[in-house]
Amino acid sequence: MDSIMTNRNDFWWLSPLIIVIAGIIAGGYLTWAAFQGEFFEWGPYLSPVYSSPYVPSWWKLSPAFLLLWIPAGFRITCYYGRKTYYRAVFADPLACGVEEPYRKKYKGESKFPFILQNIHRYFLYFALILLVLHWTELILSVFYNGSLYFGMGTLIILLDTLALSFYVFGCHSLRHIVGGKTRCFSCDGCPKKAKISHGIWKKVSLFNTFHNRWFWISLFSVGVADLYIRLLAMGILGSDPHIIL
Numbered sequence: 001m002d003s004i005m006t007n008r009n010d011f012w013w014l015s016p017l018i019i020v021i022a023g024i025i026a027g028g029y030l031t032w033a034a035f036q037g038e039f040f041e042w043g044p045y046l047s048p049v050y051s052s053p054y055v056p057s058w059w060k061l062s063p064a065f066l067l068l069w070i071p072a073g074f075r076i077t078c079y080y081g082r083k084t085y086y087r088a089v090f091a092d093p094l095a096c097g098v099e100e101p102y103r104k105k106y107k108g109e110s111k112f113p114f115i116l117q118n119i120h121r122y123f124l125y126f127a128l129i130l131l132v133l134h135w136t137e138l139i140l141s142v143f144y145n146g147s148l149y150f151g152m153g154t155l156i157i158l159l160d161t162l163a164l165s166f167y168v169f170g171c172h173s174l175r176h177i178v179g180g181k182t183r184c185f186s187c188d189g190c191p192k193k194a195k196i197s198h199g200i201w202k203k204v205s206l207f208n209t210f211h212n213r214w215f216w217i218s219l220f221s222v223g224v225a226d227l228y229i230r231l232l233a234m235g236i237l238g239s240d241p242h243i244i245l
């Protein structure tokens, strides 16, 4: 490939490079963890990679795959997720003011296969259900063996669940839905409804502002939570510092 044409002399290539490296590390670890099919629970804890409360007896694959299609599909079709891999992987475009090395004819997301990205709004509904499951598992881990159990794992899972919540609550599709799917609040024929929608929309917009950060923080926090539980289950970590009430 010829050298890429650009007049930019800053480190424009650094962002795509970091994204590729971060994606390989986080995606690689989570894929590996999902395929293991063991060491995903310890004491009160269940790895967030394996969040299915029910595994049918006929299921022969790793239990992680029962629900993993939800976060995978949600993140792949995420508006910010698309931006990252369109730039860092497809080089379409690589960065502002940088020549696109492979681009022939721009079709955007209006044609197959990228028109399928519109499925994101449906993944959102599943992601919200999954979020409820994560919070339920966290609460259940505290009510352990008839006592209240607070361990290092509780803290790690709590931080992960918060990060996932902030990521999901900042979803552009959620913002659109809670805003009443409108393009203009002041044009709404029902001012009372428009005021409520606008209020919720503004709150979701707070999460949306840092959607990119929560995308990455939550991706890594899931891996950290899984790794902690995995090391406990494998006996590599001798104990989970905790208090019981």
Ligand code: FES
Pocket (backbone or CB within 6 Å): 074, 078, 079, 080, 081, 120, 167, 168, 170, 171, 172, 173, 174, 211
């Ligand atoms: S736009 Fe990123 S999760 Fe919906």
